[in-house]
Each structure stands twice: as C-alpha cells, then as structure tokens.
Amino acid sequence: MSEDKKTTAIDLKNLKAGGFIKERGKDLFTVRLRVPGGRLPVERLKKIAEVAGKYCQGNVHLSVRQSVELINVNFKDFDAVVAELGEGDQRVASCGARVRVPTACGGCEYNPNGLVDTQKSALEVDEKLFGTPTGHHKFKVSFAGCPFDCPKSATNDVGFQGAIWPELNMDDCIGCGLCAKSCSDGAITLDDNKRPVFNPDHCTYCGDCVKVCPTEAWQAAKRGYTVRIGGKWGRYPLVGTLYATFLPEEQAVPFIAEVLAWYNEKAEGRGRVRIGDIILQEGPESLLERLRSKFPESVVEATIPPQVISTQIGTRSIPQ
Amino acid sequence: MKTIDLRGVSCPTNFVKAKLALELVETGGQVEFLLDDGEPVKNVPRSLKAEGHKLLGLKETEGYYTLTLEKGEE
Structure with missing residues (x-):
C-alpha cells in the first residue's frame, strides 16, 4: 500500500446502534432517523430538511415504521450528518438485532x-x-x-x-340508548325498560360507551x-x-x-x-x-x- | 325546538353542519338532530358531547334517529 493512500476518518461510535444501512450504489447509505411514535416537532423537521438538502441527493424516504430516512448519503459524510442533526436534537435510529424505535x-x-x-x-x-x-x-x-x-x-x-373496562352506574342512566347504539361489538343491549345490559364477553375495551354517555353513567373502571x-x-x-x-x-x-x-x-x-x-x-x-x-x-x-x-x-x- | 335534518349527509359533513347550526343557538337552548343509522348515529353524538354540548336523549323513528341536545358554553 502506498504511503499517500488516503483513508477516511469516521467516528465508529456513531454506528454502534445501527441506523446506517448500505445502499445499492458505491459508498452510499441510508441514514434512518429516530422518530419514536412518528411525532416530529416542526423545528426538528426543518433541521432534517436542512441536513437532507446538504447531504442527500434530492429525496428522503418515509419508512413504514414512521421514520424519516435520509437516502443516498455518502459514508464519508456520516460524522457531519450526525453532528448537524444533533444541533437540532435529532438522532439516528437503530437497525439489526436490537430493540427498534417504537x-x-x-x-x-x-x-x-x-x-x-x-x-x-x-x-x-x-x-x-x-x-x-x-x-x-x-x-x-x-x-x-x-x-x-x-x-x-x-x-x-x-x-x-x-x-x-366500562362499568355502568345505573342510578345515573337516563335510558337514552346511545351506548347500545355506539357499541360496535354487541356488548351492550337494551332490556324492555330501555336499560343497558352489559355482555362482557363481547366487549373489546374500546370505550365508545363511556365516550358517548351523556350522563357519565358509564365510567372507566380500569x-x-x-x-x-x-x-x-x-x-x-x-x-x-x-x-x-x-x-x-x-x-x-x-x-x-x-x-x-x-x-x-x-x-x-x-x-x-x-x-x-x-x-x-x-x-x-x-x-x-x-x-x-x-x-x-x-x-x-x-x-x-x-x-x-x-x-x-x-x-x-x-x-x- | 329547532330541528336539523342531517339525514342523507355523511360523516364528517353532518357533524360540521351540526356545528354550524349550533352557532345560531343560544347556550342552554335545545335542538334536535335527525341522524341516519350506522356511522352518523355512532359518531355525531359522541363528537357533539366532546365539544361540550349536553346530550339529552336519542329516539328511534322509522329508520332514523332523533338526537336531542342542549347547547353548551361557547
């Protein structure tokens, strides 16, 4: 190897959790960003756009797991990408045999x-x-x-x-029937006096009855x-x-x-x-x-x- | 009591129309809405409750529902 052979300096600590994914093209990687729950403060989104504008080739990709992925990033730019994203409090995600971003x-x-x-x-x-x-x-x-x-x-x-888990306080029920009408699962029916009857085996715990009840007779017990x-x-x-x-x-x-x-x-x-x-x-x-x-x-x-x-x-x- | 016929109007237009109609009602005033079975009767009452109105009752009439409510604070 000749002495003037240039090597690239990269901080390997940045790669520890993964998140840098090899692409098809030479030297090119996808940098997957850490966006738990898919919620991004607008300021962070602006920072991502700024970094993407500088280091991507015109596009980002929205992953199926709610991440923004910077695509077509040259591996030589890893440190700069990580540092500049960090200014906006944006971190890189994980890949491989690890706990992923929820x-x-x-x-x-x-x-x-x-x-x-x-x-x-x-x-x-x-x-x-x-x-x-x-x-x-x-x-x-x-x-x-x-x-x-x-x-x-x-x-x-x-x-x-x-x-x-819904629970009915019958004293507060006005017999309007909205709960039975709202229940998609047939867990609430009305008896002859228009009072709700709860069939727990059918309940999927969605809480629609609690949400619609005009008098708060249905309450969340759990x-x-x-x-x-x-x-x-x-x-x-x-x-x-x-x-x-x-x-x-x-x-x-x-x-x-x-x-x-x-x-x-x-x-x-x-x-x-x-x-x-x-x-x-x-x-x-x-x-x-x-x-x-x-x-x-x-x-x-x-x-x-x-x-x-x-x-x-x-x-x-x-x-x- | 004012009656707003929302039959044949699908979600979310029926809810928005209900909101617009309620703008012309004084707080504490009562209104009734006519709603189709299915999604409208499942969704509209719940959304109106979440906006702070008081649901008073629901009555089934041939093939549709009449929801009575009292307008909440602006």
Whole structure:
C-alpha cells in the first residue's frame, strides 16, 4: 500500500446502534432517523430538511415504521450528518438485532378514539430500551391507542393496545340508548325498560360507551394496555397473542424488559430468530408464567401460540 | 325546538353542519338532530358531547334517529 493512500476518518461510535444501512450504489447509505411514535416537532423537521438538502441527493424516504430516512448519503459524510442533526436534537435510529424505535398512533391527546397516551409510552420505551441488543434478531414494539389498532400492534414482537373496562352506574342512566347504539361489538343491549345490559364477553375495551354517555353513567373502571406478544411480518408472518390486559401504562417498559430477558434466555444459541418463532416452538406457558410472577394483576390466565398467517409461498423453518 | 335534518349527509359533513347550526343557538337552548343509522348515529353524538354540548336523549323513528341536545358554553 502506498504511503499517500488516503483513508477516511469516521467516528465508529456513531454506528454502534445501527441506523446506517448500505445502499445499492458505491459508498452510499441510508441514514434512518429516530422518530419514536412518528411525532416530529416542526423545528426538528426543518433541521432534517436542512441536513437532507446538504447531504442527500434530492429525496428522503418515509419508512413504514414512521421514520424519516435520509437516502443516498455518502459514508464519508456520516460524522457531519450526525453532528448537524444533533444541533437540532435529532438522532439516528437503530437497525439489526436490537430493540427498534417504537411506533405509535397519535394517542389520546388529540385522537378522539385514543384511550391512553401512546406517544408518552413510545417516548419512554425509546428512552429506556432503544438499541438494546437482543442477541438474536430485531425486536419491534408498537403502541395503538384503542382497539382500532391503526399501528397493527399485534404484528410486532410486543404490541400494546389502549383499553378501558366500562362499568355502568345505573342510578345515573337516563335510558337514552346511545351506548347500545355506539357499541360496535354487541356488548351492550337494551332490556324492555330501555336499560343497558352489559355482555362482557363481547366487549373489546374500546370505550365508545363511556365516550358517548351523556350522563357519565358509564365510567372507566380500569384503563391500560392489552398486550400481545410474538407478532412479526416478513416472509413468514405471525400475529401475536394475548398475554396481559389493562396493564398500567407505566408498566410498559418493565414488561418489555421482562419479555426481552425471556427471549434472551430461550433463544440462546439459536442465532437469528424472532421471539414469535421461539414461542411457536416452546409454547407460550413459560413466558406467561414468567410475566405472571412480575405482573400478576394484568397477566391473563392462559393464552395461545402466535397465530401463523399462511402466505401460501415458501416453508417456515425455525432455527433449532 | 329547532330541528336539523342531517339525514342523507355523511360523516364528517353532518357533524360540521351540526356545528354550524349550533352557532345560531343560544347556550342552554335545545335542538334536535335527525341522524341516519350506522356511522352518523355512532359518531355525531359522541363528537357533539366532546365539544361540550349536553346530550339529552336519542329516539328511534322509522329508520332514523332523533338526537336531542342542549347547547353548551361557547
């Protein structure tokens, strides 16, 4: 090697959590930005636009997980991109076998369907667990504010869905019937005296009855997250199944940490395998037990393995 | 009592029309809205409650609903 051979100086610490993804073209990378819950302060968005204008080639890409991705960035510009984004408090996201940036819907602050503060939860998870190496495969978390589930939470490794358990105080009921009319799931019917009858087996915890009730006769007796585990998409999709109901919002981070600990142990030596595939092999009981010991108030009695979605192409095989 | 017929008007136009109609009503005044079954009767009452109006009752009439409400504070 000749002595005047130029080498590029790059701060490798910036690459630790990933977020720099090789592109097709020589020297070019995508820089994935960290935007938990998909909410961006306008000032940060302006900073991103400024940096993109300087280092991209005319476009950015909006990822399916609510990130802005700077595309066509030359790897020699990594340090400058990171430094200039940092001036606007914008950080780079993660990729690979790590806890990814959580996604979330708008949540309860402005979305009339929202039952819980998904944006707050997404920020907490991002702050506490972002980039944690799983030792195995990617690990995705998502927060939906209500059972509409716009973020498709159950297709994540851990998916949270806002929920409330309604309770009727009959003394305050005026028999208007709005609750029965509002209930999409047939969980409220009216008796002969036009009084609501609650059929809990049909309730999906959406809270529409509480929201429409003119006299506040319907109240939220419990509020929190419905939690599903083991979902994924990709070549061999799985839909996660139920592990907890009405998990208090402040327990989302410790709950995920416990799931991660189980994943870490059980997937030992298996290489690149998602938690849903591990549960398919192991059965859900040991994870359920472990979670029950920590979150006895919220963990369900029993659950089922992740639900296999047939894509009709290829054959699922799980590393042993 | 004023009656606003919102039948045949879909979401969210029916809600916006309800809001416009309520601009002409004094606080505490009562209005009734005629709403189609389905999305309108599910959504409009809830949205009007969230805007601070007091829902008084819902009555089913052949194929549609009559929602009575009292206008809340401006």
